[in-house]
Amino acid sequence: MERRDNDIVGWFELDHHGTVLYYRPLNGIALGNSVPQLVGKDFFGEVMEGHNSEPLRRHFRSFVTSERPVENFVFDHFHENETVKTKVSMTRGHESDSGHTEGIIILDIRKAPEM
Numbered sequence: 341m342e343r344r345d346n347d348i349v350g351w352f353e354l355d356h357h358g359t360v361l362y363y364r365p366l367n368g369i370a371l372g373n374s375v376p377q378l379v380g381k382d383f384f385g386e387v388m389e390g391h392n393s394e395p396l397r398r399h400f401r402s403f404v405t406s407e408r409p410v411e412n413f414v415f416d417h418f419h420e421n422e423t424v425k426t427k428v429s430m431t432r433g434h435e436s437d438s439g440h441t442e443g444i445i446i447l448d449i450r451k452a453p454e455m
Contacts, residue, residue: 349426352447353433356404358383358397366450392418396428403430404445414452425452 350365363378381387384397395415403411410431417426429448 349449349451352383352449354383354400354445354447356442356445358385358400360387361444390418392416399428400430400445400447426450427452 350363350367352360353362355361360378360381360383363375365375378387384393384400388396392415399411399413399415410429412427412429414425414427417424427450431446431448433444433446435444
């Protein structure tokens with residue numbers, strides 16, 4: 341499947357290794373439905389490939405190894421020939437029916453508001 345540049349905005353659930361467990365884009369898929377093409381992919385190696393993923397990966401690794409319940413930050417997302425300020429919110433979560441006993445990380449990724 342070819343990845344579209346807008347595939348990285350939306351709601352992601354990742355395991356602690358960065359594997360996509362669930363994805364819902366901001367552009368209107370029905371609540372509760374996931375985009376199956378991204379489920380099971382390495383978020384940083386496959387989904388974010390070519391999008392300046394290292395700063396986001398560093399934030400993610402730091403968050404996973406910390407005790408912080410929430411983290412918000414803005415990073416520069418490379419999109420085509422421009423840099424887009426992108427807001428990321430990370431939250432810890434737990435699911436009782438998914439088998440991910442170490443918990444999940446929820447990422448809400450969207451274009452940062454213009455200042």
